Amino acid sequence: MFYADDVVFVGQWCASNITTLIHVLDCFHKAYGLRINNVDSERVNRAAMKLGCLVLKTPFTYLGSIVGGNMSRKQSWIETVDKIKKRLSKWKMNTLSIGGRLTLTKSVLGSTPLYHFSLFKVPMGVLNNIESLRSQFFNGHGLNSKKATWVNWKKALASKDRGGLGISSLYAMNRGLLLKWVWRFVTQKNTLWTRVIQALHGVNGRIGVASRGGYNSCWTAIIQETNSLLTKGIDVMNHIRIKLGNGDKTMFWEDKWCAGGTLKDKFNRLYALESCKHVTVGTKFSQPLLSSSFRRTPRGGIEMDQFVKMVDDVKEVILSTSEDRWVWDLENTGEFSVSSIRNLIDEKTLPLTDYKTRWNKLVPIKVNILSWKIMTNSLPTRFNISCRGICIDSILCANCDKGVETSSHLFFSCSLARMVVNLILRWWSIPVVELDSYDDWTLWFDNVRLPLKNKKMLEGVFYVTWWILWSFRTRTIFDAKVPKKALLFDDILSKSFYWCRYKSKTSFGWND
Numbered sequence: 001m002f003y004a005d006d007v008v009f010v011g012q013w014c015a016s017n018i019t020t021l022i023h024v025l026d027c028f029h030k031a032y033g034l035r036i037n038n039v040d041s042e043r044v045n046r047a048a049m050k051l052g053c054l055v056l057k058t059p060f061t062y063l064g065s066i067v068g069g070n071m072s073r074k075q076s077w078i079e080t081v082d083k084i085k086k087r088l089s090k091w092k093m094n095t096l097s098i099g100g101r102l103t104l105t106k107s108v109l110g111s112t113p114l115y116h117f118s119l120f121k122v123p124m125g126v127l128n129n130i131e132s133l134r135s136q137f138f139n140g141h142g143l144n145s146k147k148a149t150w151v152n153w154k155k156a157l158a159s160k161d162r163g164g165l166g167i168s169s170l171y172a173m174n175r176g177l178l179l180k181w182v183w184r185f186v187t188q189k190n191t192l193w194t195r196v197i198q199a200l201h202g203v204n205g206r207i208g209v210a211s212r213g214g215y216n217s218c219w220t221a222i223i224q225e226t227n228s229l230l231t232k233g234i235d236v237m238n239h240i241r242i243k244l245g246n247g248d249k250t251m252f253w254e255d256k257w258c259a260g261g262t263l264k265d266k267f268n269r270l271y272a273l274e275s276c277k278h279v280t281v282g283t284k285f286s287q288p289l290l291s292s293s294f295r296r297t298p299r300g301g302i303e304m305d306q307f308v309k310m311v312d313d314v315k316e317v318i319l320s321t322s323e324d325r326w327v328w329d330l331e332n333t334g335e336f337s338v339s340s341i342r343n344l345i346d347e348k349t350l351p352l353t354d355y356k357t358r359w360n361k362l363v364p365i366k367v368n369i370l371s372w373k374i375m376t377n378s379l380p381t382r383f384n385i386s387c388r389g390i391c392i393d394s395i396l397c398a399n400c401d402k403g404v405e406t407s408s409h410l411f412f413s414c415s416l417a418r419m420v421v422n423l424i425l426r427w428w429s430i431p432v433v434e435l436d437s438y439d440d441w442t443l444w445f446d447n448v449r450l451p452l453k454n455k456k457m458l459e460g461v462f463y464v465t466w467w468i469l470w471s472f473r474t475r476t477i478f479d480a481k482v483p484k485k486a487l488l489f490d491d492i493l494s495k496s497f498y499w500c501r502y503k504s505k506t507s508f509g510w511n512d
Contacts, residue, residue: 071120072216078115083132087112088137098140099365105138106167117170118161118177119222125168132159134167137286148388151378152348153248158341163353165372172345175229176338178222179236183336186240187326208237221448232348236341239329245322247282257281258313266313267306273298285319362460362500370470371463374407375438379470381405398476399469408437410473411466420465423489428458457500464496 044120048055070076087108095105096332099212100344116122135153138146158164164386185205188194197205206223216224226236242250242257250257253271255391264271271277273294290311291297298307328342355375359368373379382405384396397405399416413436427433430448433472435441441462450458468491475483501508 039449040330045467060217070125072123072221074123074125076475077116077122077126081115081126081133084112085143088143090142093137093142095139097364097366098138098369099367101138101140102165102167102365102369105134112174113170114177117174118180119218121178121225122170122174124171127174130170134170148380148390150353150380151373151385152376155353155376155378158346158352159351160352160357160359162347163357163376164350165369167358168342168346169350171194171349172342173338173343174224176341178225179341180336180338181222182236182330183240183326190216227434229345232345234344234348241327241329243325243327243334244281244317245320245324247324248280248321249324250281252279252281252284253277255281258317260313267310269303270294270298270306270310273303281317281324284317285317290314358442358459360456360460360463362456362468362503363463363496364503367463367467367499370467374411374466377407379407381407381410398473411469412436412438416472416488417465417469418489420469420492424461424465424492428461457496457504460500461492461496464499465492468492468495 013106044055078500082095092104093101109282112137113122133143135149135151135156136143138153138156139147139149140152141147141149156165156170157167157169159168163467184191185194185197185207201219201223206228209223210227229236237256240256243253244257253274254262254277256262260266273291273296275295276293279293284293287293291307298304325334328340331337353376357372357375360371370379377384382392382398384406385392386395395404397403397409397414399410400414403414404410414422418434421435422432433444435444445459445462448455448458462493468488470490472483472485
């Protein structure tokens with residue numbers, strides 16, 4: 001922490017280097033919001049010449065992070081966006097399957113801007129630009145491609161429990177990384193940076209206080225975003241609470257250690273009677289009565305009602321010999337994690353589908369993605385193409401040339417699909433059923449009685465069946481030589497066997 005007296009002392013001790021010290025403080029101000037008077041460039045240049053060093057001009061890069069720039073402007077993020085574009089090489093997109101592109105989108109493209117995301121609030125325009133790049137890469141489109149996109153990217157970003165692919169939005173990642181500083185500010189009171197923030201913005205760091213105009217530092221941007229998330233139904237501070245030990249480090253009235261917020265807000269009339277406002281929980285519980293430190297005993301009416309309710313709220317609290325500690329209630333361990341707050345933000349901001357995403361580890365990722373596209377109706381079937389206003393020769397099914405080619409028809413009610421499914425059910429000794437849609441298949445499959453391992457394999461067989469049917473349909477339309485329908489079931493047998501065999505933890509043979 002810097003004080004004016006310290007600066008004066010240093011200036012008296014070494015007047016020739018005072019400009020250098022002020023320049024250092026100026027850099028500190030640009031990074032953290034500490035305000036000092038401006039220094040003319042000539043004095044800085046003279047000091048630099050005496051020391052034999054160079055003069056940095058803001059913005060500059062330090063340890064990979066931009067210092068002194070206005071990070072609320074899109075221009076400040078051009079370098080970060082360019083780094084992501086460089087990783088989207090065309091050969092990667094052309095050689096990787098959609099499963100490989102999904103893995104790359106989650107790992108590499110999601111972690112490239114991680115360092116800057118953990119310090120600065122990213123403008124929504126930049127986030128939308130990067131999400132557009134990720135979406136195009138996932139769909140196999142070039143940077144300037146004008147191909148139609150069939151996947152709703154917001155649905156793909158959602159978690160698998162909410163019907164998505166679990167990619168997670170960059171908005172949630174950026175805000176989650178920023179909120180980690182709020183957790184550290186609350187739980188690490190004795191650190192230097194926390195004391196600096198308290199000196200600049202008050203003991204509470206202005207958390208929960210409406211932002212005011214002026215210079216927007218990193219910390220004020222974080223506080224603004226905390227307030228902004230409140231409008232989306234995400235109260236970050238509500239998930240940070242104290243787990244009582246001996247109660248010696250927890251303020252009875254001012255800290256949130258019991259349900260429903262702080263006691264001074266819940267029982268304001270009793271707080272007004274308290275003579276020792278900063279009494280700890282341990283000290284309060286050691287007193288004969290909770291009203292022992294009051295200026296007077298509570299009277300009838302609202303004071304007595306609040307006192308009775310407060311006694312009822314704390315009567316089951318039992319102190320222990322361990323120390324008090326802060327806990328994050330979104331994690332069982334009690335420790336803050338970015339993933340937990342990311343999931344919460346995504347849950348509040350991303351759409352919810354009718355089904356959870358079914359993910360089978362016995363088949364490749366690309367096959368799972370196809371089954372997800374069937375669930376969300378995200379395939380370029382002839383019916384979907386015509387709905388986009390694109391002129392095509394026919395909307396009839398390419399496999400049977402009878403019904404309209406929708407996802408439900410192509411994979412369930414088509415005569416070719418039903419023939420293959422009947423063969424599979426006879427192979428598994430399961431009664432034959434007629435399925436007309438993904439809804440019917442889900443309802444039927446959930447009620448099939450099989451051992452868990454066998455049921456997972458049967459689910460994988462259906463996923464492979466859909467993969468083969470879609471591949472057969474594509475080759476029928478675009479290949480010069482029409483594929484043979486008689487080989488369909490053999491392809492399903494061989495591919496499902498080899499995929500399940502090499503991805504299963506237990507070994508089995510062809511006869512099994």
